[in-house]
Amino acid sequence: MITARFLIRCLLGVCLGIIGVAGGLMYYANSVGEKSDQNTEQIIRESQLKWCGIVTLFDDTYKENPPETSTGRQLASEMSKLRVEFGC
Numbered sequence: 001m002i003t004a005r006f007l008i009r010c011l012l013g014v015c016l017g018i019i020g021v022a023g024g025l026m027y028y029a030n031s032v033g034e035k036s037d038q039n040t041e042q043i044i045r046e047s048q049l050k051w052c053g054i055v056t057l058f059d060d061t062y063k064e065n066p067p068e069t070s071t072g073r074q075l076a077s078e079m080s081k082l083r084v085e086f087g088c
Contacts, residue, residue: 052088059083 062076 048086051082052086055079055082055086056088059088 058079059076059082062072062079067073067076
């Protein structure tokens with residue numbers, strides 16, 4: 001015959017199992033998220049380095065021959081900012 005004590009133990013076992021599975025899933029999701037963040041940062045850095053050549057060329061050119069128009073000066077300023085931001 002099934003007793004109340006047996007049912008309580010079964011229910012407790014099921015609850016602990018669910019908590020264990022949920023904890024494992026949260027740990028797995030967190031570790032995958034961290035790896036994804038690291039990969040994203042690496043891809044962004046590689047992309048910035050690919051642009052460094054042209055950004056540096058424009059920035060150096062604008063410093064040697066400053067633009068005369070307001071649009072040219074704005075472009076020169078933005079190229080200088082990009083160079084610093086990209087770490088070129």
